[in-house]
Amino acid sequence: MxxxxxxxxxxxxxxxxxxxxxxxxxxxxxxxxxxxxxxxxxxxxxxxxxxxxxxxxxxxxxxxxxxxxxxxxxxxxxxxxxxxxxxxxxxxxxxxxxxxxxxxxxxxxxxxxxxxxxxxxxxxxxxxxxxxxxxxxxxxxxxxxxxxxxxxxxxxxxxxxxxxxxxxxxxxxxxxxxxxGEQVAAEQERTRIARDMHDVVAHSLAVVIAQSDGARLLRKTDPEAVEEALETIGSTARAALADVRVLLQQLRYEGTTSVQPGLADLEVLLAQFRGSGLEVAVVRDPDLGGLGTAVQLAAFRIVQESLTNALRHGDLTRQASVLLTRTPHGLEVEVVNAVDPARPPRPSPGGHGLIGMRERAGAVQGDLRAGPEGDRFRVRAFLPVGAAAGAMAAGRDASLGDWSAEPPGTAPIRTAGAR
Structure with a gap:
């Protein structure tokens, strides 16, 4: 009343x-x-x-x-x-x-x-x-x-x-x-920052652990290699600290932006893995232009997380491969590494690496599949560009049919959480 x-x-x-x-x-x-x-x-x-x-x-x-x-x-x-x-x-x-x-x-x-x-x-x-x-x-x-x-x-x-x-x-x-809408945008931003934090920290710690283990084994036989490993540990840790500071600043101050990595930064990333003992062969199309910042960031993070998992769980005596293929519809990313027989992938609901890669691909209306194929682990992603992204979002693009079904021998991403 x-x-x-x-x-x-x-x-x-x-x-x-x-x-x-x-x-x-x-x-x-x-x-x-x-x-x-x-x-x-x-x-x-x-x-x-x-x-x-x-x-x-x-x-x-x-x-x-x-x-x-x-x-x-x-x-x-x-x-x-x-x-x-x-x-x-x-x-x-x-x-x-x-x-x-x-x-x-x-x-x-x-x-x-x-x-x-x-x-x-x-x-x-x-x-x-x-x-x-x-x-x-x-x-x-x-x-x-x-x-x-x-x-x-x-x-x-x-x-x-x-x-x-x-x-x-x-x-x-x-x-x-x-x-x-503001609440949803804030939640999406927190999720993005959490993904970035996971990628930065997981990659950096994997490199630091690999370098420190190698330095401990070589400290008596190859002192110069130990010095090089320590330098790599220091540079990796400093870069990770700088990235974490930027991410924390974004959490603290709304509207703060940072320069995100792209395909042009892959060589620096691969050099870190090679220095940690993981040999990586890269095959990439010469023309990767016109992909957009979001697609390049997603591709970079997928490669980073895949190689980080290979460094942690794979067989370092065998070479990993990265394939970047430009198609009329977008970018295909494929990362393959040998599985360490002593540390085979195990299903784990607590893993965040593959979940994060799926979210990275989904953020640009793409698709990602990952799983073991014999003695290797394969990550395959398709990141559409332009009209292809809208078609995949609507589920109407028949020309992308290869990505609507599971590749042979590939498990859905959720079954490989141990990675």
């Missing part, structure tokens, strides 16, 4: 009601004289009281409008300027009231128009019934004119209130949608 409104709205409504009471009271006093002051005063007080609470309690305001109109008719007061407050009360009931109050205001507008027409033409109807039936058309015309004008005025106020109510609701819905 009572709506929560701000203190400012409450004060403004009360001030408007007081000003209307003083203004209409003064006008009624001058127009009517001392004899009609009590009837006019009662109607003005009731209508102004309803005006003061029209937004706080629309139902009380509507009741006040009816009581004020009845008081005016009981005092036999003719239509006056203060009746202009009634449309304002109908508007408030339509704009601020509940569904029941809103339709009660609509019904009141029609009923009030009929009552007002009868009230204004009452003497003409009485004359027609008592004196002359010829006065009936005049009475009907007076009734119709007053009822029509009153109905149009009140229904216009009701319709305006309904339009304002709809506009306010639409604005609230837009605000809620914007807030929900």
């Amino acid at each position: 009572l709506r929560p409104i701000s203190q400012t709205q409450r004060v403004v409504d009360v001030v408007i009601a007081v000003v209307c009471a003083l203004l209409f009271g003064l006008l009624s006093f001058r127009a009517g004289g001392l004899v009609e002051i009590p009837g006019s005063t009662a109607a003005i007080i009731l209508l102004c009281a309803a005006l003061a609470v029209r937004r706080w309690s629309p139902v009380l305001a509507l009741i006040g409008a009816w009581v004020g109109a009845v008081a005016q008719m009981a005092a036999l007061d003719s239509p006056n300027l203060y009746d202009a407050m009634i449309p304002a009360l109908v508007y408030a009931a339509s704009a601020c009231g509940t569904r029941a109050v809103r339709w009660a205001a609509f019904t009141s507008s029609l009923a009030g128009a009929g009552i007002a027409g009868v009230y204004v033409a009452r003497y003409r109807f009485m004359d027609a019934m008592t004196d002359s039936i010829g006065a009936l058309p005049d009475a009907v015309n007076a009734f119709a004119i007053v009822a029509a004008l009153t109905a149009v005025t009140l229904l216009l106020a009701w319709t305006l209130g309904l339009l304002v109510r709809t506009a306010q609701r639409s604005r609230r819905n837009r605000q809620e949608a914007d807030e929900a």
Whole structure:
């Protein structure tokens, strides 16, 4: 029954009601004289009281409008300027009231128009019934004119209130949608940063562990190799620290951006793996332009994570391979490494590497498959570009059918979580 409104709205409504009471009271006093002051005063007080609470309690305001109109008719007061407050009360009931109050205001507008027409033409109807039936058309015309004008005025106020109510609701819905969109964007950004953090830390630690293990084994037989391993550990750790600082800065300060790696940075990445004992052969098309930043970043991270897994779980005595093929529809990425017989891949629901690669591919509407094939582990990804991305997102691109089915001997990405 009572709506929560701000203190400012409450004060403004009360001030408007007081000003209307003083203004209409003064006008009624001058127009009517001392004899009609009590009837006019009662109607003005009731209508102004309803005006003061029209937004706080629309139902009380509507009741006040009816009581004020009845008081005016009981005092036999003719239509006056203060009746202009009634449309304002109908508007408030339509704009601020509940569904029941809103339709009660609509019904009141029609009923009030009929009552007002009868009230204004009452003497003409009485004359027609008592004196002359010829006065009936005049009475009907007076009734119709007053009822029509009153109905149009009140229904216009009701319709305006309904339009304002709809506009306010639409604005609230837009605000809620914007807030929900901001929350989704923030969550997506946190997920992206978490993926970047995993890729940076996992890769760097894998390189550091491999180099430290090699340095420990070679410290007596090859001191120069130990020095080189320590330099690699230091440079890798410093680069990882710088990347982690950038990611933490993005978490701390909204809107902070950083330069993301692309295919041009692959040689530096491969040099780190080769220095850690993993031989990598790379075959890439000479023309890899026009892929876009997002596709290049996804390809870089997929290669990085695949080789990191190969360094941790693969057979380092055998060469790994990276194949980058540009097609009319996008970029194909394939990373193959030998499986270490002593450390075969095991299903693990806690692994995040392959899940992260799948998310990387999915972020650009691509597809990724990974799993063991005999004594090797193969990661195959397709990253579409332009129209192909939209077609894959809609599932309608028949020319990409090879990627809709599992490659022979390849398990879905979720079954190789140990990687």
